[in-house]
Amino acid sequence: MTNHVLITRWLNVFPELAELEPETSDALSDAVRFERLRRGDVAYFQGQLCQNYVMCIEGQTRVFKTSESGREILLYQVGPGETCVLTTSCLISGNPFPAESTVEADALLATIPSNVFHRLMSASPKFRHYVLSNYGDLLSSLIMLVDEVAFASLDLRLARRLLAEADSRSIVSKTHQQLALDLGSVREVISRYVSEWERMGWVRSSRGSIEVLDEAALATYGLSGTEIPRPVLRLGSQS
Incomplete structure (x- = not known):
């Protein structure tokens, strides 16, 4: 060129x-x-x-x-x-x-x-x-x-990050490890939140990507984090 x-x-x-x-x-x-x-x-x-x-x-x-x-x-x-x-x-x-x-x-x-x-x-x-x-x-x-x-907890930041990274097909082309690096956390903590949100029908996790299924629920959660129960982390910390 x-x-x-x-x-x-x-x-x-x-x-x-x-x-x-x-x-x-x-x-x-x-x-x-x-x-x-x-x-x-x-x-x-x-x-x-x-x-x-x-x-x-x-x-x-x-x-x-x-x-x-x-x-x-x-x-x-x-x-x-x-x-x-x-x-x-x-x-x-x-x-x-x-x-x-x-x-x-x-x-x-x-x-x-x-x-x-x-x-x-x-x-x-x-x-x-x-x-x-x-x-x-x-x-x-x-x-x-x-x-x-x-001032925002990791789960709220993760919800916002998924919405920000989603493409026109609502696909986030990042692994749990990459999201953890972006947010200054560790993969295990990210995976716990994603697994819980998958159980709730908000996202679908695949190898190397995450699909956002319920943008409205994730957006509401990302704004407040108080109206919808958060996943319980039994081991480890949030950051």
């Missing part, structure tokens, strides 16, 4: 760039580089310096934090038309990447070198507004995650 075609795709996925000053658009088009990553590739290691402003054209990456005990928790995902809030933060502050980013679905990324990013942040009010506005939106989603982890 030629660079011209890639630039066209990039601009189609990020239409806001068309509103930049002509000289800024030209500078971005001259500097942009495209990178293809395969599922399972590491996009950023924890502690790595950020050399580029990253914009996702296709595919998806996941950004997560790992505790000293090896427990993971998903911070956020980056999909088409989105940028990485931690990469932006690192470029602005000069600090290393504080988490890890891996590829969930084969990705095509547009990258802007840090020297060009900083030059345009200083020279272009429109580019600066775009970056900071986007950064603010993404930061809000991180605050929501902190709120959810701090």
Whole structure:
């Protein structure tokens, strides 16, 4: 695929760039580089310096934090038309990447070198507004995650995650282990909740996926968790 075609795709996925000053658009088009990553590739290691402003054209990456005990928790995902809030933060502050980013679905990324990013942040009010506005939106989603982890129990977070991850066929294409990693829990606890919800007719669990059968019940549970009895965990903890 030629660079011209890639630039066209990039601009189609990020239409806001068309509103930049002509000289800024030209500078971005001259500097942009495209990178293809395969599922399972590491996009950023924890502690790595950020050399580029990253914009996702296709595919998806996941950004997560790992505790000293090896427990993971998903911070956020980056999909088409989105940028990485931690990469932006690192470029602005000069600090290393504080988490890890891996590829969930084969990705095509547009990258802007840090020297060009900083030059345009200083020279272009429109580019600066775009970056900071986007950064603010993404930061809000991180605050929501902190709120959810701090104040919502694991079962409520799992119910919400299943609804958020379900595709047009109501299928969540993740294993119990993957959901546990996303939520900072362990597979056994996730499996207990899923098994109980399957018994209640809310979901159907298959190898490598979960089908949401009763979206309304799961949504009600995810909002309050008080109107419908929760599954009883006899062994282990909820997180």
